[in-house]
């Protein structure tokens with residue numbers, strides 16, 4: 001998908017602050033962070049949203065990556081993982097991504 005921002009970040013065509021990558025996943029800093037740590041954990045394969053996932057092993061790998069990164073980034077006091085899904089869910093980029101948020105006390109409910 002060459003018109004997809006996150007595909008372009010995953011391929012390296014578009015620059016980003018990459019904090020982790022392997023053969024299936026890339027994680028990079030959000031361009032408009034909501035918290036001191038705001039990382040997007042993304043499959044390199046184009047999947048439109050959580051709603052379009054066929055193989056939930058991928059979701060497990062993305063979630064595991066969030067947990068590993070939270071440790072690596074020192075989020076010892078806690079963190080939040082968010083997957084906005086669809087228009088009403090607040091999804092603005094149509095490529096599956098997990099938000100890893102932390103580094104401050106996060107309000108709940110989020111509003």
Ligand code: 5GP
Pocket residue numbers: 005016017028029030031032033040083084090091092093094
């Ligand atoms: P969504 O609203 O779809 O759940 O989240 C999309 C996120 O992608 C937003 O937090 C937004 O700031 C981030 N974002 C959008 N475009 C770019 C970009 O070009 N680079 C990076 N690093 N983040 C982006």
Ligand code: ZN
Pocket residue numbers: 001004005006007008045046047094095
């Ligand atoms: Zn994509």
